[in-house]
Amino acid sequence: MTMIIKNFVTIEGLDGAGTTTQLDLIAKHFDAMRTFEPTDGEIGKLIRRVLKKEFKTTASSLALLYAADRHNHIYGENGIIENAKKRLVVSDRYFYSSFAYQCLSVDKDFVKKINDYPHSQYVIFIDPPVKECMRRINSRGEEKELFEKEATLKKVRENYLEIFSSLPEGVKYLHIEGILTIEDTFERIKDFLTL
Secondary structure: OOOEEEEEEEEEEOOOOOHHHHHHHHHHHHOOEEEEOOOOOHHHHHHHHHHOOOOOOOHHHHHHHHHHHHHHHHHOOOOHHHHHOOOOEEEEOOHHHHHHHHOOOOOHHHHHHHOOOOEEEEEEEEEOOHHHHHHHHHHOOOOOOOOOOHHHHHHHHHHHHHHHOOOOOOOEEEEEEOOOOHHHHHHHHHHHHOO
């Protein structure tokens, strides 16, 4: 039987989709604990250095780093499970991102095996067109991270749709497709979370 963490919301989307903006709005509106992956723990900081291309590692090693960071995120002190017992927890990314991103260059079965974690009760997939995500990424004026290329993001989107097509019973899923305003996106999320 698949374990589902109640009171746990995951926001997923391509780089540039607007997940962090919605995370902040949800956390404020629902007085939820705001969290993200990679985390700001030591393993998460190491992952961010790889994403910024400060040093290289193998794709499978990066997948293992994400899985280790996630284990601490879920089960560690002040982690998701502990907090979800008391209040709503909302995370910008979860293991669905590992499937979407790491499976670009790592065997899918390996990624699934090392990410055999409980599902979140709610999954929100913010899905603007890839070209719009690239426009937003380019408008930041920062150096692009490891996965921030149009062809890569198209494959990531396909991987997301694949994993979301087989979510277990009990996981509530919202797919927000297209370009909506921040406010319209949040209204759809609010309606979804207050059903």
